[in-house]
Amino acid sequence: MTTTTRSEFDQGIALARRPGEPGLYDGELDAGWQIGGGVNGGLLLAVAGHALSLELGEHGEHADPVSISGYYLSAARPGPATVRTEPVRQGRSLSTGTASLSQGGEERLRVLATYGDLAGAEDDVRTTARPPQLPPPEECIGMEHAPKALIKQAALLERFDLRLDPSTVGWAVGQPSGNGRIQGWFRLADGREPDPLMLLLVADALPPVTFDLGMPGWAPTIELTVHLRARPVPGWLRVSHATRNLAGGYFEEDAEVWDESGRLVAQSRQLARAPRPQ
Structure with missing residues (x-):
């Protein structure tokens, strides 16, 4: 008899x-997904997104998030969590719903999302977007070289196989470029292949x-919106994060995620609070 072990990500959501x-x-939020003062915002969005996938996909084929926006109301902590979902509209090609993630009666995250079937997004691609040019993963900087202080405040990094572009990690040795860009290769450390969630x-x-x-x-997220453009193929993901404007104590962070085939599979923008002076 073969025993199948669920990935840490699947257990986490x-x-x-x-x-x-x-x-x-x-659900249960695991301490291994913490960063700074709370559980990572992307993991929280995936938990709420999973609930909507179960709810909106139950009576049709709308199990893939197409556009999802989350507003972070309070810092989530490790421990039990509940997600309450509410379908808003269920159509032929798209369904929309809301989700609210709470702990101990306190709301942590409020989500509004539209779901569909990303398998139908494979045919017509017209784009001028190009994936970031990165050295091969073996020539990039792995988390084994990360400052101990970073790992201490970001436990989730131990669950990633993250290889950062050397040209964007000067900050790790006290020499930030000032360009506001970090990019690299990403996959989960346990080998779990990527999917929309x-x-x-x-x-x-x-x-x-x-x-x-x-x-x-720590730069806590205020709002995060993700647009999903296709189901990713197995393999490495190329990820680029950048900002152009920090003002009034807040900054935007734009991300692009490309799969192994060179397809742009996700785009996102978030508004976050700038770190407080050390």
Whole structure:
């Protein structure tokens, strides 16, 4: 008999329907997904996204997030969590719903999302976008070279096989470029292949681009929107995060995620609070 072990990501977003309460799901946020003062925002979005996938995909084929926006209301902590979903509209090609992730009666995340079937997004591609030019993964900087202080405040990095472009990691040795860009190769350390729900995590997986502005520290997300453009093929993902404007204590972070085939599979923008001075 073969025993199948679920990946850490699948365990991290696992949910159980609560009997007798339609649209309500129970889960557990693991301490291994923490960064700074709370659980990673991308993981939280994937948990809420999973609940909507179960709810909107139950009576049709709309199990893939197409556009999902999350507003972060309070910092999530390791421990039990509940997600309450509500379908808003279910159409032929798209369905829309909301989700609210709470802990102990306190709402952590509010989501509005549209779902569909990304298998139908494979044919017509017209784009001028190009993937970031990166050295091969073996020539990039792995997390084994990360400053101990970074790993201490970002436990989730130990679950990633993240290889950063050497040209964007000067901040790790006290020499940030000031360009506001961090990019590299990404996959999960346990070998779990990418899918649409995992892309929600990847959109918020790299160190904050403020590191490259010489501003280390936790940068809590205020709002994160992810547009999913296709189902990723197996293999490495190329990820680029960048900012152009930090003002009033807040900055935007734009991300692009490309799969092994060279296809742009996800785009995102988030508004985050700049790290407080050390």
